[in-house]
Amino acid sequence: MAIIVNLDVMMAKRKIGAGELAEKIGITPANLSILKNQKAKAIRFSTLNMICKVLECQPGDILEFVPRDDDGEPDG
Amino acid sequence: MFRRLFHSDLEQEMKKIVTATRSILISRGLVYFFTLLLITLDVTGWWLGMRLEGTALLRHTISFEDSLCFIICLYSCSIPAYYVLYALHRLLINVAAGKVFISENVSLLRRSSWCLLAAAAICLIGVIWLRVLLIIVAAACFVGLIVRIVMNVFEQAIAMKEELDLTV
Numbered sequence: 001m002a003i004i005v006n007l008d009v010m011m012a013k014r015k016i017g018a019g020e021l022a023e024k025i026g027i028t029p030a031n032l033s034i035l036k037n038q039k040a041k042a043i044r045f046s047t048l049n050m051i052c053k054v055l056e057c058q059p060g061d062i063l064e065f066v067p068r069d070d071d072g073e074p075d076g
Numbered sequence: 077m078f079r080r081l082f083h084s085d086l087e088q089e090m091k092k093i094v095t096a097t098r099s100i101l102i103s104r105g106l107v108y109f110f111t112l113l114l115i116t117l118d119v120t121g122w123w124l125g126m127r128l129e130g131t132a133l134l135r136h137t138i139s140f141e142d143s144l145c146f147i148i149c150l151y152s153c154s155i156p157a158y159y160v161l162y163a164l165h166r167l168l169i170n171v172a173a174g175k176v177f178i179s180e181n182v183s184l185l186r187r188s189s190w191c192l193l194a195a196a197a198i199c200l201i202g203v204i205w206l207r208v209l210l211i212i213v214a215a216a217c218f219v220g221l222i223v224r225i226v227m228n229v230f231e232q233a234i235a236m237k238e239e240l241d242l243t244v
Contacts, residue, residue: 031244041242 004064007036010055025050100172107164114157121150136207145205152198153212156191163188177230177237185227192220 011021022032027047034040048059055062117124125147128138163184170181196216199209 027244034242035244039242040244041239043244047244 002066002068004066005035005038005040005062006064007051007062010057010062014055016055021051021054024054097172100168104165104168107161107168111158111161114154114161117150118154121147125150138206142206145202149199149202149206149209153195156195159191160188163191177233179234182227182230182234185223185230189220189223189227192216192223196220 011018016024018032018036019029022029025032025047035043051062052059125143128146129140129143131138167181167184170176170178175181193216196213199213199216202209203213
C-alpha cells in the first residue's frame with residue numbers, strides 16, 4: 001500500500017500517549033495499534049474525524065501518499 | 077409499557093441464543109448418530125454382503141462377485157466417510173466456540189469435499205459389477221459439489237471478515 005500513516009509523528013508533536021489517544025478517539029488500543037503499524041485496510045471517516053479533532057490537525061498531516069511500483073493492487 | 081417492551085426484547089434475544097445452541101446440539105447428535113450407523117454397517121458389513129448373495133435385485137440375481145464388490149466398496153468408502161464425520165464434528169465444535177470464519181474450517185470443508193468425490197470414484201469402479209451403486213455415485217458427487225460451494229462461500233466470508241477486522 002502506498003498510503004503511509006504518520007500518526008506517530010503527530011502524536012509526538014502533541015505529546016499524547018497511545019492509550020490516551022485511543023480513549024479520546026473512542027477506539028480500542030488494539031485498533032489504534034493496527035492503524036499505527038500500517039496494517040489497517042480501511043479507515044472510517046468518523047475515526048479520521050475524531051483523530052483530527054483530538055490532534056488538532058488535517059488528514060494530510062497523518063496520511064501521506066508515496067508512489068510505489070505496487071500501485072493499483074487492491075490489497076496491501 | 078417500556079418495561080414490558082424491554083422484557084420481551086430480552087426474552088426474544090434469549091430465545092434466539094437458546095435456539096442456536098439447541099440447533100448445534102441437534103447437529104452434533106446427528107453426527108454421532110451417523111457415526112454409530114457407520115460403525116454398525118462396518119461391523120455387520122461382511123455378514124450383510126454374504127446375505128445379499130442369491131437375492132434378486134432389479135431383474136438381476138446377485139452373484140458372489142457382486143456381493144464381494146459390495147463389501148469392498150462398503151469398507152473402502154468407510155475411510156472417507158469416517159473422515160467426513162470427523163470434519164463435521166470439528167466444524168461444529170468450532171462453530172459452537174464462535175470460530176466460524178477461520179481458515180481451519182475452509183480446509184476441513186475442502187478435504188471433506190475431496191473425500192466425498194473419492195468415495196464417488198470408488199463406487200464408480202464398483203458400478204461395473206453392481207449397477208445400483210450408480211445412485212451412491214450420483215449422491216456422493218452432488219453432496220461433494222454442495223460442500224465445495226459452501227467452502228467457496230466460506231473463503232469469501234473470511235476475506236470480508238479480515239477486511240472488516242482491519243477497518244479502524
